Amino acid sequence: MKLTQRYRPSLALLTDMYQLTMAQGYWKQQRAEQEAVFHLYFRKNPFKGGYTIAAGLEDAIDLLQNFRFTEEDTAFLAQVKGSTQEPMFEKAFLDYLRQLKFTCTVDAIPEGTAVFPNEPLLRVQGPILQCQLLETPLLTILNFQTLIATKAARMVDAAKGDAIIEFGMRRAQGPDGALSGTRAAFVGGVGATSNVLAGQLYNIPLKGTHAHSWVMSFDDEEESFATYASVFPDDSVFLVDTYNTLEGVKKAIAVGQKMRGNGHELKGIRLDSGDLAYLSIEARKLLDDAGFEKVSIVASNDLDEYLIESLKLQGARIDTWGIGTKLITAYDQPALGGVYKLAALKNEEGHWDYKVKLSEQLIKVSTPGILQVRRFYDNGVLVGDMLYSEDQGISRPSTMVHPNDPTQHKSFKESCTHEDLLVPIFKDGQLAYTSPSLKDIQTRTKQQVESLHETYRRLLNPHIYKVGLEQQLHQKKMDVIVELRNRAD
Template identity: 45%
Template structure:
């Protein structure tokens, strides 16, 4: 990971300068949470946590950075001196990478001096918003695919290199079985796969010759692209070459369809292979797929073993961005909360407890104040203490298994492509009382007309 210290909104620096200038730097706690679920979604898979921890524990302005900031003529030398030694020295609690989370639950809870804790906002949101979105989106696609596997083919349409890399990783955590992205294979150890492009097939006068040439190079790893001219004719030719391969002791792995009516064509192709004793040849399909199209294909009995999903998974189209925010919940003056409609925040240092039945199925969560004792598994763990990481960065495969095991414990109603149900997140007695108390104080502080027509408070 590149150093992201300068990857911040300018107001983080100007506010910091002003806090210091006004001798305000008391202890404060911020929650990172996601406001709401996109339409049709039932849950999030928290992701980007490990990167966010690495970021928070590696903040350091270089001499270059300071020189650049000085050149802007906005900051005092005192402040630039302060930045030179600026680190995050606080503590962070977080859910596990791969944990299922719901709206308004703290994903990260950051406590530190106000300047330090506030400063983390921008990069933490940049990291967690995207990775959580793609892991969650990929899981929707994987759920829709049922028994079939899902492969990430999104690199060429991802929003930059990081999006291609972190997107491949997030999709894998969300249940994709592999990626076409070679660099993601190298950096993260994700299984990589590929087939062939139409340009390869078109480089030969005869389609069957293209298949033969490819099988010569990859006798045990070939997936032929069969829709360059006519999918069913392509399947017949692939079957001929597969039979030739058998004679040499090899097996064709699969064929890929990339256009047309995938349901109808996959059934036709399956018949062609099955009728020739080639039942082992797998069928891959791609072409602007998403969870809705895949659900229809599966429901209609399309004979597709693996879906290659590009643009819509790695950009989470049409969602584009989830509503992760970072809000002050407590400072030395006490717990803080917002009251504006649709933008409520929950005050105080909190913990989330997850309640399961005897089979391990998640029943509901309780959001409580840290000081309360509640039954259930607590989701927030201390991962940074005095600015140092105290949790081990976990292995990618372990994170993926954890995420998929967690998904298996969710009620089925939340795993549909169009989710109507809502997971229950209760508030503890302590949290409820605190909210009531702060609400009353807030109402008393308002002029009369504001109580009748509540004004909004934005943070």
């Protein structure tokens, strides 16, 4: 189910106030329809990682398709007052908003693609007033889902083929933090969720058995397992740490033996506290010695990709990883920090003026143009991405310039193949894209991560993937910066 169906039909007010004041400014100036290009991108991979997984596009498309100001929306804006208690917004401007139709052209990188700093995940071209209003919600949707998909992909990579279950809803940042987050976690490769509503909305497999409270509600732990098994004889995973973990395992085995007598098999046990390395090894021994080699061990308790890696190195015998808080909130970096910058504006002669946001640091200066990302492959392996501007084209296809150090160039072999990552999503406001199924997006993520050299995938100090500028674009960017610096001083 789509964002607007589960939320509200129009989300036009889900934006920052300054987008609306600027919109009235452009409109007053008769510049509302002036054509602009904005890029949405981030400056650093999250989690000090080597790559990022794009996510959220399907929700962003839904937002754009349903973009309109309802009568309720403009009625609310009509009564917003300024410091003199006069209305902030003119009636004629609100009438303009009321009849506004989304007419932008949007290109974006499909969900599940590995992306890197400074690459536009999304490019909006159209009337500056519309581009501006859309900044905030597009960032909200893409920043968060991209963040969580990336976190999930890192955990999946660390788990090396083990199953991961997402069950962070209780710690999520609000109901939509749980829903959008679970969707993004699935994009990143998580196999199942505890979130029933996400299961319904996104067709994600559901998992869940029982909590400590189930055990505590019985006088006897073994009785609680036996009762659970009587209700779900083929789907029993017993939580064994309510009182004493290894004693709990023994009781699970006792119940497992009775289940077997009745023609059923215990599916698993879950460890939720204590030393997971030690306990999983001891639990495995107990299970194996009792003939329960196929009973899987599920572990949980504030896990993340670092703990998964560490537990595997310690020889922990964990088959399934249950992950909550650290995934659903991206705990160690809970925001991506994506930005949305004006990059070009069509002047009265119909030509593009390139636009740059200056900064003291070259790394924070935006790149102007109508950007596309060309990705180069050497035998299917990613070797570098070149940003170029579609109105300039490419002069020397095989060479690009380091974005922050013009003395460094990178050349690609003649035998490299390439692909342009941004694909058409909307053409003049008309949808030109069909979102793949969430399962297909998940498959794309897996393929993308696997096509990255392992040096980009390691958790600690990963290799920096090369993203450069096409030569004419680089030159033009330098020219604009120098001109602006001269003018500012």
